[in-house]
Amino acid sequence: MWSDRPTMSSTVLALDVGGTKLAAGLVTSRAELLCRAEIPTPETDDPEVLWSAVTGLVDSVLGQRGDLPFAGVGIACGGPMTWPRGEVSPLNIPAWRGFPLLERMRARYGIGLPVAIHNDAVCVAVAEHRWGAGVGRDHVLGMVVSTGVGGGLLLDGRRIDGASGNAGHIGHIVVDPAGPPCRCGGRGCVEAIARGPAIAAYAAEQGWTGEASGVGVARGAHAGDAACLGAFDRAGRAVGIALASAVAVLDVELVAVGGGIAEAGAVFFDPLHAAFREHAGLDFVRRCEVVPAGFGRGSSLAGAAALVLDGRGSVSRFWDVDWSDPD
Numbered sequence: 381m382w383s384d385r386p387t388m389s390s391t392v393l394a395l396d397v398g399g400t401k402l403a404a405g406l407v408t409s410r411a412e413l414l415c416r417a418e419i420p421t422p423e424t425d426d427p428e429v430l431w432s433a434v435t436g437l438v439d440s441v442l443g444q445r446g447d448l449p450f451a452g453v454g455i456a457c458g459g460p461m462t463w464p465r466g467e468v469s470p471l472n473i474p475a476w477r478g479f480p481l482l483e484r485m486r487a488r489y490g491i492g493l494p495v496a497i498h499n500d501a502v503c504v505a506v507a508e509h510r511w512g513a514g515v516g517r518d519h520v521l522g523m524v525v526s527t528g529v530g531g532g533l534l535l536d537g538r539r540i541d542g543a544s545g546n547a548g549h550i551g552h553i554v555v556d557p558a559g560p561p562c563r564c565g566g567r568g569c570v571e572a573i574a575r576g577p578a579i580a581a582y583a584a585e586q587g588w589t590g591e592a593s594g595v596g597v598a599r600g601a602h603a604g605d606a607a608c609l610g611a612f613d614r615a616g617r618a619v620g621i622a623l624a625s626a627v628a629v630l631d632v633e634l635v636a637v638g639g640g641i642a643e644a645g646a647v648f649f650d651p652l653h654a655a656f657r658e659h660a661g662l663d664f665v666r667r668c669e670v671v672p673a674g675f676g677r678g679s680s681l682a683g684a685a686a687l688v689l690d691g692r693g694s695v696s697r698f699w700d701v702d703w704s705d706p707d
């Protein structure tokens with residue numbers, strides 16, 4: 381039985397479930413994507429319609445692989461979820477509320493194999509640590525700034541999960557108590573200011589009439605539009621302030637920031653670094669480097685695979701497997 385653990389093969393079937401796209405692929409221990417497929421997330425209220433889209437996508441990946449075996453199944457999904465049970469209720473996917481994604485994936489693709497799930501931002505953090513900007517670092521916060529703001533934490537070289545799997549979830553640090561309402565029910569969270577839709581809304585308030593999206597505002601900022609630059613300045617500063625607090629709590633040596641908003645580059649990172657320097661007083665906080673993520677696109681898929689390759693977390697252990705199922 382033990383011979384069937386991940387050492388059998390270094391390739392993992394990985395699935396990434398997001399509000400805008402579903403991606404699946406086979407990922408090697410060197411983060412090579414052997415097969416990959418991606419489709420837009422269907423707009424549906426029916427949980428089974430969405431599940432059918434997932435299985436169609438995964439089947440198409442497995443159809444490309446020939447006889448290549450895989451050693452386990454790793455899943456990245458938007459939160460929240462019950463963890464480690466993996467019943468998911470992604471904010472951006474209303475069709476799934478308490479959907480048993482881990483169990484469904486295990487039953488269909490992972491019988492006899494380790495199957496693991498985590499928040500997509502945690503997967504990004506794991507990929508950054510294993511293959512990206514965090515290589516060689518033991519104390520890393522990985523962060524995603526895109527439609528939402530999330531993160532994951534590694535201390536002493538290992539992933540930290542916390543009581544509910546949400547350790548490192550930096551998006552709901554309050555940076556302005558009088559700030560805008562947040563999707564979490566709070567007010568003035570860094571996510572409420574730095575997420576793409578918030579950047580677009582603020583730019584529009586300031587007179588931007590171009591494309592109302594984070595990417596559209598990034599283009600405007602690069603072209604020198606004052607409203608767009610102001611929106612990125614506000615977002616970058618919010619993240620810098622949040623990090624000054626978070627790093628003081630966590631004592632990480634490196635923060636890797638990825639996601640569509642971070643990809644805007646200096647218009648985001650310059651105000652971030654300025655605010656971080658202003659608010660970080662203690663030496664150990666000031667020494668922390670805040671850098672762009674190094675892995676690039678596909679990091680949540682790779683990180684999902686790393687959940688299995690690392691052999692930790694919500695892996696359904698062999699003695700939990702229902703061997704009576706002939707599939």
Ligand SMILES: [Zn+2]
Binds near residue numbers: 562563564571
């Ligand atoms: Zn919040």
